Amino acid sequence: MRLNSYSRREPNLSNSHKFFFLLLACALPLALLAALASGPVKLDLWQAITSGWHSDNSDAVILWQLRLPRAALALLVGAALGMGGAAMQGMLRNPLAEPALLGVSSGAALAAILLLYYGAVSGEVALPLLAILGALLAVGSVWLLAGRGASATRLVLAGVAINAFLSALMALALNYAPSMFAMQEIVFWLLGSLANRGWDQVLLALPFMLVGAVMLVLSRNYLRALSLGESTAASLGFSGRRYPLLVLFGIAFAVGSSVAVAGTIGFIGLVVPHLMRPLVGQDPGRLLWASALAGALLLLLADILVLNTVGVQELRIGAVTAFIGAPFFFWLIVSGRREMSL
Amino acid sequence: MIAVGRGYAGRPPAARWIAALLFAIALPAPAAERIASLNLCLDQILLRWVPPQRIVSVTWLSAEAQYRNAPIPEHVALNRAQAEELIPLQPDLVLAGQFGAQRAAARLEEMGFRVVRIPDAYTLEQLQTQLGALEQALGPLPPLRARQQQLAELLAPARQKNPQAADVKHPTALILSANNITYGSGMLEHQLLTRAGFINLAAEQGIDQLGRVSLEQVIALQPDLLVFYGGAQDFAIAHLAERHPVLKRYIDSGRSYRLPEALGYCPALAAVDALEQLQQKRAELVQQP
Numbered sequence: 001m002r003l004n005s006y007s008r009r010e011p012n013l014s015n016s017h018k019f020f021f022l023l024l025a026c027a028l029p030l031a032l033l034a035a036l037a038s039g040p041v042k043l044d045l046w047q048a049i050t051s052g053w054h055s056d057n058s059d060a061v062i063l064w065q066l067r068l069p070r071a072a073l074a075l076l077v078g079a080a081l082g083m084g085g086a087a088m089q090g091m092l093r094n095p096l097a098e099p100a101l102l103g104v105s106s107g108a109a110l111a112a113i114l115l116l117y118y119g120a121v122s123g124e125v126a127l128p129l130l131a132i133l134g135a136l137l138a139v140g141s142v143w144l145l146a147g148r149g150a151s152a153t154r155l156v157l158a159g160v161a162i163n164a165f166l167s168a169l170m171a172l173a174l175n176y177a178p179s180m181f182a183m184q185e186i187v188f189w190l191l192g193s194l195a196n197r198g199w200d201q202v203l204l205a206l207p208f209m210l211v212g213a214v215m216l217v218l219s220r221n222y223l224r225a226l227s228l229g230e231s232t233a234a235s236l237g238f239s240g241r242r243y244p245l246l247v248l249f250g251i252a253f254a255v256g257s258s259v260a261v262a263g264t265i266g267f268i269g270l271v272v273p274h275l276m277r278p279l280v281g282q283d284p285g286r287l288l289w290a291s292a293l294a295g296a297l298l299l300l301l302a303d304i305l306v307l308n309t310v311g312v313q314e315l316r317i318g319a320v321t322a323f324i325g326a327p328f329f330f331w332l333i334v335s336g337r338r339e340m341s342l
Numbered sequence: 343m344i345a346v347g348r349g350y351a352g353r354p355p356a357a358r359w360i361a362a363l364l365f366a367i368a369l370p371a372p373a374a375e376r377i378a379s380l381n382l383c384l385d386q387i388l389l390r391w392v393p394p395q396r397i398v399s400v401t402w403l404s405a406e407a408q409y410r411n412a413p414i415p416e417h418v419a420l421n422r423a424q425a426e427e428l429i430p431l432q433p434d435l436v437l438a439g440q441f442g443a444q445r446a447a448a449r450l451e452e453m454g455f456r457v458v459r460i461p462d463a464y465t466l467e468q469l470q471t472q473l474g475a476l477e478q479a480l481g482p483l484p485p486l487r488a489r490q491q492q493l494a495e496l497l498a499p500a501r502q503k504n505p506q507a508a509d510v511k512h513p514t515a516l517i518l519s520a521n522n523i524t525y526g527s528g529m530l531e532h533q534l535l536t537r538a539g540f541i542n543l544a545a546e547q548g549i550d551q552l553g554r555v556s557l558e559q560v561i562a563l564q565p566d567l568l569v570f571y572g573g574a575q576d577f578a579i580a581h582l583a584e585r586h587p588v589l590k591r592y593i594d595s596g597r598s599y600r601l602p603e604a605l606g607y608c609p610a611l612a613a614v615d616a617l618e619q620l621q622q623k624r625a626e627l628v629q630q631p
Contacts, residue, residue, distance in 0.1 A: 041558040062558045065588040116577045178408075181520060181580040188579045196522070196557060196582040 017279050024293055028075075031300045035071040036063060038307035069199045074303040075296040076202065077194075077262045080209045080254035082295020083288050085269020086276070087216045087254075090223035090284040091247045092143070094155050095274065095332065099135075099255040100266035102159030106166035107138025108252075108259035109189045113170055117177035128208045132256035138162060139248055191318030192263035194303055201261040212253025213292070219246045220285030227284050265318050267325020268295050274332070298324070373481035374435030374456075380423045380446055381439035382409065383608035384460060387476065388437070390611065391485040394418070398431045425449035435479065463609050466497060466533050472610060492614045496537065513566035513627045515540035516555065517601070518589075520572065520580035524555040530609055531571070531601065538620035540567060557583055566627055568592040572603035599623050 037045055043059045051060035081099060088097040088104075099105050111134025115127055145158035170189055174182045222243035225233035233239075258265070272295045273287055280286040302320040309315045377392065378399040379385045385400035386409065394415040402420040403409055414420070421427040423443035428436060428450060436457045438447040451457045458479040463469040473490045477483065515535050517525045525531040526549030527542070535542045543563050544553055560568065570584050583589075592598045599620065604612040 039558050040556045041562040058561050058564060061561050061588060066558055066561070066586075119577065177576075179576040179578045179580075181578040184521075185579045193579070196586055198587045200587055 014281075017281070020279050021290070021293075024297065028293070028297055028300075031297055031304065032071055032075070035074065035300055035304050035307070036067050038304050039067060065198065069202050070194050070197050070303070071300060072202050073194055073197050073205070073262060074300045076206060076209055077258040077265065078268055078296040078299025079292040080212065080258045080295070081265060081268040081299070082272040082291035082293075083213060083216055084251045084255040084258075085295070086273040086284070086287045086291035087219070087223065087247055087251050088139075088269065089273050090226065090287065091244065091251075092146070092155055093226065096156050096270070097159075098267070098270035099139075099251065100264055101163065101270060102142050102155070103138045103163035103166050104135045104142070104251065104255050105259050105264040105266070106163050106170060107141075108132070108135040108256040109264050110134055110166050110170050110173065111256075112260050113173050113177070113189060117173065117179060117182060125204075128205055128257040128260045131260035132208060132252050135256035135259065136248065136252035138166060139251055143244075143248065187316065188263050190264055191316035191322075192265035193314065194262055194306075194317055195314055197261065205257040205261045208253050208257035212250045212255075212257065215246050215250030215253060216288055219243055219250060220288055222247070223284040223288070227282075263318070265299065265321055267321045267328070268299055271325050271328045272298060274328070374433075374479075376431070376433045377435045377437065377480070378421070378428050378431060378433035379437045380421070380428075380443035381437065381460070383610065384437045384439065386411075386604070386608050386611055387486075389414070391483055391489075392480065398433050399428060425453075428455075429453070437479065463530070465528075465530055466493070466537070466613065469493065469530070469609055469613060470497075476610075489610070489614065496614060496617055511628045512539060512541045513624060514543050514546075514563075515567040515569055516543040516560060516563060516565035517569040517571055518555060518560060518584055519570070520578065522554050522556060522583050523571075524549065524553050526550045526553050530613065531569075531605070534601075534605075534613065534617050534620055535569070538617055539624045540620070557586055557588060561588060566597060567623060568598045570598060570600045572601070572606060597627070 033045075037043070039062070041062055043062060045063070048057070048059040048063040051057045053060075053064050055061070055064075084099045084104070085097070088099060088102070089095055091097075108131040111130040112127060115130045141162050142155070142159050145162065146155040167190070171186055174186050174189070179185075222233065222238045225236045225238045228236075255269075272291045276287055276290040276294050280290050299317070299321070302317055302324070305320050306315045306317050375396055376398045377388060377396055379388055379397075380401065382401055382403045385404040388397050388400065389404065389412070394417075397415070397418050399419040399421045400414065402422055405414050405420050419427070419431060423446050425446040428446075434456060436447065436450050436455050438444070438457055438459050440459060440462045447457050447459065458475075460475050460479065461468065461472055463472040470490070470493060473486060473493070477486055477490070480486070517523075517531055517535075519525070524544040525542070526547075527545035528550045529552070532542045532545055536545075543565050544555065547553070547563075568589065589598075601616055602612045605616055
């Protein structure tokens with residue numbers, strides 16, 4: 001009852017905002033087509049699509065078994081990171097909060113590294129589960145260290161400290177890992193990659209991402225109330241630990257399972273909520289799904305760039321997102337300074 | 343497909359051939375009784391073919407589980423390619439590779455120890471030269487001689503002109519190694535494939551050393567035999583491509599082969615066996631309808 005009466009006050013989208021969303025929704029299938037058409041082998045795309053899933057034709061195999069799962073993973077991971085970033089910024093009420101920047105992704109990556117390279121536990125499901133646990137511990141540590149509603153400086157300080165510590169542990173773990181390629185693979189875990197991924201990775205991560213998304217969607221009214229301040233949120237009935245924990249678990253599930261299959265891809269969670277916020281009328285609840293949509297699109301576009309870049313080494317997708325994200329970060333700092341001087 | 347740099351596997355300079363010639367005409371030295379090695383491959387050769395009482399030291403790498411075939415004899419000291427580790431052992435022969443541990447080798451030489459640099463092998467011809475250099479340094483060894491003969495026999499038929507060569511079926515093969523690396527026409531691995539009767543698709547694409555091949559290209563090129571390289575027992579993102587479900591039909595239908603990891607760091611020990619297995623694999627593939 002309380003929730004319904006609250007959600008009735010949701011701001012309505014203006015027509016121009018609706019148009020933007022329509023544009024975004026149309027851009028996704030177009031980007032998907034572009035992703036399916038990108039790759040080192042020239043395909044007859046239409047014939048490959050019509051040949052069907054089970055066809056032995058090499059074009060069809062490339063499309064259905066290689067390109068489609070990779071694009072699907074880019075969409076899912078982008079959506080999870082976008083949504084995770086929006087939730088994190090909403091809960092910490094801080095525009096600088098981002099899963100990769102604040103060590104959540106490193107926590108997940110460290111857990112995945114320990115399992116994959118040292119493998120005390122076997123079984124495929126253990127990988128996303130452990131990565132989620134790592135992400136949870138990291139996000140919990142940042143939250144505890146900085147405190148709720150902490151200033152941007154304190155939060156970023158706590159996040160950077162935890163991120164640096166976890167990254168050092170990742171390097172240490174890979175340094176002593178019993179694999180010839182372990183040191184080289186630090187690059188993967190720090191910058192992420194979608195290369196050589198198949199349906200097995202998509203199916204491994206998907207259920208956990210969905211669980212995370214459901215948790216975050218369930219906490220949308222808490223995030224809305226929290227935007228009015230903690231005491232207002234408490235007076236609206238969102239007191240206790242239940243809701244913050246729901247958000248923390250939601251972020252950990254979404255980001256942890258993404259990192260387990262694609263490594264640490266930064267900046268999506270930072271940039272996307274900022275881009276979407278004006279479009280959703282500053283509504284943190286609506287920002288969740290808008291960020292998911294835009295995150296999916298942004299990561300897919302970044303992957304199209306990776307696929308069309310010719311080079312000896314694969315261009316790392318985390319490097320592409322950093323190229324988009326870092327200038328945005330500069331802009332954020334400069335605009336913040338300008339506001340302070342006013 | 344994109345060709346990448348030559349890597350460390352460059353072609354030999356002319357000096358190496360001259361050195362090999364000098365080896366051939368030099369008088370054999372008296373058989374060494376206290377042999378030390380500064381090179382992983384030479385360690386493996388010593389441990390496998392030389393009586394253990396003649397070995398005084400091998401590198402620490404040889405004691406690692408990844409490279410160890412049998413326990414290292416207790417009296418054999420493990421070295422980290424430092425000259426000071428070998429001096430107290432008073433070896434009468436120190437074997438070094440062509441590139442690694444050069445500083446230690448030079449220091450030992452200055453101190454009057456007999457140091458022999460064994461050339462690396464990146465082709466079958468260089469492999470024969472390497473075995474010849476080893477025999478020259480170590481004196482006659484029956485297993486070494488046997489390996490030389492095996493190699494010569496395996497190389498011989500390819501040199502003879504086969505009048506029915508046009509009728510012989512040549513299935514295609516493609517190597518998919520860690521990090522999507524493939525091997526082109528200038529590599530030992532290519533020679534093994536072609537001597538076994540395969541057409542190496544990477545070489546057909548114009549790759550002459552190491553190249554990169556994506557999974558999409560593997561599917562599009564449709565090799566008859568997909569060749570993996572080295573052990574994938576330890577987890578690495580580098581091995582992700584070969585674990586992709588799209589390659590399952592190659593593995594399930596027996597159209598895959600795995601080159602031994604030792605071929606990469608010590609072809610003297612692995613090349614002959616790998617060639618025989620590839621020939622067998624070709625015979626199986628040709629029989630298939």
